[in-house]
Amino acid sequence: MDTLRKYLPILGLAAFYVLVMALRKAGVLTSYYVQILMFAMINCMVTLGLNLINGFTGQFSIGQAGFVAVGGYTSAAVTTLLLPSSVLVPALRPLVFLLSVFIGGIVAGIFGYLIGKPSLRLKGDYLAIVTLAFGEIIRSLIRLIPQVGGPRGFSGIPRYSNLLWIVLFFGGTIWVLRNYIYSSFGRACIACREDELAAGTMGVDTTKYKVMAFTIGSAIAGVAGGLLAHLLGYLHPDQFNYLKSIDFLVYLYAGGAGSMTGSIMGATLLTILPEMLRFLSGWRLVIYGIALVFLMLFRPQGIYGGKELPFLVPKIRRPEGYEGGQ
Amino acid sequence: MRETLQLLIYGVQLGVIYALIALGYTMVYGIINLINFAHGDLVMIGAFVAYFAAELLGANFPLAIFLAMLIPACLSVAIERLAYRPLRNKPRLSALITAIGVSIFLENFPRMLPFIGPNYRPFPMLIPFKNFTLPTGAVLNSIQIVNILVSVALMVALTYIVHRTKVGRAMRAVSFNKDAASLMGINVNRIIAVTFFLGAALAGAGGVLYSMTYPMIDVLMGIWLGTKAFIAAVLGGIGSVPGAMLGGLIMGICEVVATALYSELGYGSGFVILILILLFRPAGLLGKVKIEKV
Numbered sequence: 001m002d003t004l005r006k007y008l009p010i011l012g013l014a015a016f017y018v019l020v021m022a023l024r025k026a027g028v029l030t031s032y033y034v035q036i037l038m039f040a041m042i043n044c045m046v047t048l049g050l051n052l053i054n055g056f057t058g059q060f061s062i063g064q065a066g067f068v069a070v071g072g073y074t075s076a077a078v079t080t081l082l083l084p085s086s087v088l089v090p091a092l093r094p095l096v097f098l099l100s101v102f103i104g105g106i107v108a109g110i111f112g113y114l115i116g117k118p119s120l121r122l123k124g125d126y127l128a129i130v131t132l133a134f135g136e137i138i139r140s141l142i143r144l145i146p147q148v149g150g151p152r153g154f155s156g157i158p159r160y161s162n163l164l165w166i167v168l169f170f171g172g173t174i175w176v177l178r179n180y181i182y183s184s185f186g187r188a189c190i191a192c193r194e195d196e197l198a199a200g201t202m203g204v205d206t207t208k209y210k211v212m213a214f215t216i217g218s219a220i221a222g223v224a225g226g227l228l229a230h231l232l233g234y235l236h237p238d239q240f241n242y243l244k245s246i247d248f249l250v251y252l253y254a255g256g257a258g259s260m261t262g263s264i265m266g267a268t269l270l271t272i273l274p275e276m277l278r279f280l281s282g283w284r285l286v287i288y289g290i291a292l293v294f295l296m297l298f299r300p301q302g303i304y305g306g307k308e309l310p311f312l313v314p315k316i317r318r319p320e321g322y323e324g325g326q
Numbered sequence: 327m328r329e330t331l332q333l334l335i336y337g338v339q340l341g342v343i344y345a346l347i348a349l350g351y352t353m354v355y356g357i358i359n360l361i362n363f364a365h366g367d368l369v370m371i372g373a374f375v376a377y378f379a380a381e382l383l384g385a386n387f388p389l390a391i392f393l394a395m396l397i398p399a400c401l402s403v404a405i406e407r408l409a410y411r412p413l414r415n416k417p418r419l420s421a422l423i424t425a426i427g428v429s430i431f432l433e434n435f436p437r438m439l440p441f442i443g444p445n446y447r448p449f450p451m452l453i454p455f456k457n458f459t460l461p462t463g464a465v466l467n468s469i470q471i472v473n474i475l476v477s478v479a480l481m482v483a484l485t486y487i488v489h490r491t492k493v494g495r496a497m498r499a500v501s502f503n504k505d506a507a508s509l510m511g512i513n514v515n516r517i518i519a520v521t522f523f524l525g526a527a528l529a530g531a532g533g534v535l536y537s538m539t540y541p542m543i544d545v546l547m548g549i550w551l552g553t554k555a556f557i558a559a560v561l562g563g564i565g566s567v568p569g570a571m572l573g574g575l576i577m578g579i580c581e582v583v584a585t586a587l588y589s590e591l592g593y594g595s596g597f598v599i600l601i602l603i604l605l606f607r608p609a610g611l612l613g614k615v616k617i618e619k620v
Contacts, residue, residue, distance in 0.1 A: 060419075118605065125361075126608055129560045133597035136553075140594025242553060246363075246426055253423045282444075285434035292427030293409050300413055300420035 009311045013171045020163060038163060038231060040271040041170045042224045047251040047267040048177055048260060049220030054249075055257035056181055057213040058193025059120065063131030064221050064248045066138045067108040069240035071222025072229035073148055075104030076157045079230065081147060085158045097160035101169070101226035108222020109215050116214035121207055127214075135245055142237040153236035154229075161231035169227055173220055174312070177260060180216065182314050189213050193258075254295055256302025261309045266302065331464040333582055339470045339539060341578025342477035346532035347555035348562070348570035349484060350525030356501040356565035357521050359418060363425040364405060365529055366552015367432035368398040370545060372530025373449070373537040374442065380450045387452040391476070394534045395527040402526030403519050411515065437545045449541035452534075473535045480531055481571055484524065488567055493520055501565065554581075554596060561600050563613020572611055 020037065023029040046064055053061045078100035079085065085093055111134075119130040143151045180186050188209040191199035200206050229235050247270075255266020273291075277284035295303070347369055354362045376394040379385035385393065409428050413421040436442040456468040488494040499507040500517045508514045536551060537543050554577060562573025577596045584595035603611060 054419075125564075126604070128361075129557075130601060130604065133557070133600050136597045137594050137601070140591070140597075243549070250423060250426055253419055257417075257419065282434065282438045285430055286438060289427045289429070289431030289434060292430065293424045296420045296424045296427065297409070297412055300416035 005311075005315070009174070010171065012311075013167060017163065017167045034163060035231075036272060036275050038161070038166050040268045041166050042228050042231070043248070043251060043267040043271050044264050045170060045173045045224040045227075046221045046248050047255070047263040048173055049217035049224070050248050050252050051217075051257065051260065051263045052177060052180070052189070052213050052220075053217040054252060055259070055263070056186065056193060057189040057210055058196075059210055059214065060125055060128040061131045061214065061217070062128045062249060063133070063135030063242070063245050064217075065240040065242065065244035066131065066135030067112060067218040067221035068225035068228065068244070069135075069138055069142065069235075069237070070111050071101075071104035071108040071219075071225030072235050072240075073104075073142060073154065073225075074107040074222070075100035075226030076154055076229040076235060077148060078103055079160065080154070080157050093158070093160060097158075097165070097230060101223055101230075104226035104229075105219045105223035108225065109219030112215045112218025113211065116211045116218075120210040120214060132242060132245070135240065135242055139237045139240060149235075151237065153234060155234045157229050157233050157235065159230060159233045161227050166227055166231070169223060173223070174260065174264075176216075177220075178312055178314065181260070185209065185212065250292060253302055254292065256305030256307070258306060259302070259304050259308050260312050261307065262302050262304035265304055269303075328463040331460070331462055333586055334579065335464060335466055335470060337579030337582040338575065339473050339578070340582060341575035342474055342481075343532050343536045343539070343574070344551075344555045344558045344577050345571045345574025346477050346480060346528045346535070347551060348559035348574045349481070349567065350529045351552075351556050351559040352562070352564050352566060352570040353497075353521050353525045355559070357497065357518055358410070358414070358421075360410065360421050360425065361556070362525075363422070363552075364402075364428040364432055365525065366548035366550075366555070367429050368402055368526045368529040368548070369533035369536070369551050369555075370543070370548035371398045371401060371432065371436075372533030373543045373547065374436065374545075375530065376452070376534040376537065377447065377449060377543060380452060387472075390452055391531055391534050395530040398530035398533075399523045399527040402522045402529075406519055406522040411518075433545055433549070442545065444545060446542045446544045449537040449543050451541075452538060469538050473539060476531065476535060480528060484528065485567065487524065493517070497521055557596055557600050560610055561596075561603055563607075563610030566610070566612045566614070569610055569612035576611075 020029065020034065024031070024034055046068055050061065050064050053059050079096055083096050083100075085096075088096060115130060115134055116127075119127045142148060148154045181189070188199070188204045189212075191202070191204050192206050192209055196206050248267075251267040251270050252263055253266075254270060255264070256262025274284055274288055277287060280287065299305075347365070350365050350368070351362060354360055354365070372394040375397045376385075376390040379390040379393045383389075405428055409424045410421050413424060437444045453468055453472055458466045458468075458471075460466055486494075488497060496507070496512045496517045497520065499510065499512055500514055504514055507517075532551075532555075533548075536547075555574065558573035558577040559570045560573070561576060562569030562571065564570075576599065580595050580599050581593075584591040607613075
């Protein structure tokens with residue numbers, strides 16, 4: 001029974017993949033819907049990463065799109081400029097893709113570390129400003145690099161991403177984050193969120209854990225960027241402007257900060273909702289704006305704030321005869 | 327030398343506008359710690375009010391700018407009442423998300439109205455255009471003079487209100503400590519509403535002055551203007567009124583100079599300056615570092 005419980009999420013994800021593929025084959029879902037699902041999952045990944053920073057560690061990053069851009073451009077540069085698909089045997093392409101996505105994640109993580117290290121020492125909205133500025137600076141810098149298309153955009157990226165890859169990375173992200181959050185590292189992060197001063201007094205190296213959370217969150221955004229680049233086949237610096245970062249913030253807080261379920265629900269719902277309202281043409285954004293205000297007025301903690309679906313909480317093993325609290 | 331002076335004139339002209347808009351961000355942040363994302367859109371509303379006042383009513387410059395200050399100000403008070411006040415004691419970031427929602431609404435609702443729509447519109451000439459050549463050879467035009475004079479006058483007025491009137495004293499008290507202020511008999515809700523009113527009035531004026539300088543307006547113009555003004559507010563020290571003015575000027579001048587050097591640099595330059603300043607003065611140029619008490 002326990003084994004089944006343990007593997008249930010994996011089975012669920014596999015079943016989801018099989019279901020979507022079957023519906024796709026049966027013609028119920030068009031490639032447009034599958035595309036939206038893939039975007040939703042990529043948005044989920046970025047939001048989950050952001051949740052680690054904003055929701056669990058209590059920091060306030062508002063430049064997440066910048067890290068998506070770094071990851072996307074880096075991994076696209078690997079598959080397009082360094083190892084273009086034309087020089088590769090077909091069997092090697094998935095490997096190169098995998099490699100490029102990880103490189104994108106690592107580079108975004110390094111950027112996150114470099115930005116987080118000086119700015120996370122301070123308290124308050126300092127990180128927010130620095131990340132906002134970072135997102136915009138990255139965009140300006142990309143415009144200055146002609147090899148990746150500069151202001152014209154980076155085209156000709158091989159479209160390696162497909163539903164399988166995205167589902168795998170999505171599952172991987174949830175797995176990594178779940179294990180991180182329910183480890184001693186995660187508890188240290190939550191302690192920083194609840195009361196930084198008290199956490200410091202209890203011997204938690206707050207700067208270290210904040211930087212660590214920020215780096216991991218940024219790296220996840222980078223991985224999502226790599227997937228996005230190879231899904232779209234085209235990147236433009238303006239795709240990653242600060243409005244994009246704001247989107248991720250909205251997904252996070254509408255879903256409920258500090259809950260992985262919330263992030264997944266927020267990102268999925270709010271990716272699909274504007275698409276479903278497409279028949280309203282321009283009015284959909286008007287409705288989206290009002291819906292957001294009402295959601296926050298009536299549920300300020302977000303849709304699923306502070307709660308978690310059971311399979312996202314690992315079972316805590318207690319020694320025999322343990323009778324303490326939680 | 328002549329070119330430097332000329333760039334400086336352009337920079338100051340842009341800078342005072344940024345400063346006007348930045349004041350609204352800084353006042354609201356100073357008083358309720360909210361980054362008011364909808365503030366930039368009030369700039370746009372101000373520009374459109376002046377546009378319609380001039381086109382439909384044939385208003386002259388003083389009337390147009392008066393209406394462009396009044397209507398966004400009332401709108402801002404209504405937004406505060408409906409979307410921010412109910413969340414006053416809820417998690418701080420909930421209000422931020424409603425601010426984003428209000429901003430999305432303010433950008434897209436006018437876009438769908440048939441008489442506004444998504445297209446760019448030419449902004450009418452509210453004052454006659456005239457060039458004056460300074461003795462050093464730099465050229466100053468009438469719009470620049472009006473921009474700078476009006477902005478400075480508004481900033482002086484704001485400084486007077488904040489530092490010399492009863493309402494201003496109450497504003498400073500609320501931003502210092504909300505609970506203590508309310509115990510002293512200050513109606514905190516009313517003071518917050520006044521802050522929103524003043525901030526939005528300045529934003530509306532900023533919108534008119536900006537549109538006179540770059541006479542093309544559209545419903546999305548507030549986004550980038552707002553972002554840059556926000557950066558200016560942070561640069562000067564968010565929460566500090568003189569800081570916002572200084573930050574606005576620095577942003578304006580840097581942007582103009584960087585664009586003159588290399589056109590692609592213009593946009594990013596302000597952010598680089600911001601990071602450099604924050605590295606050495608985390609609270610901004612004139613901001614005060616808060617001491618944490620347990």
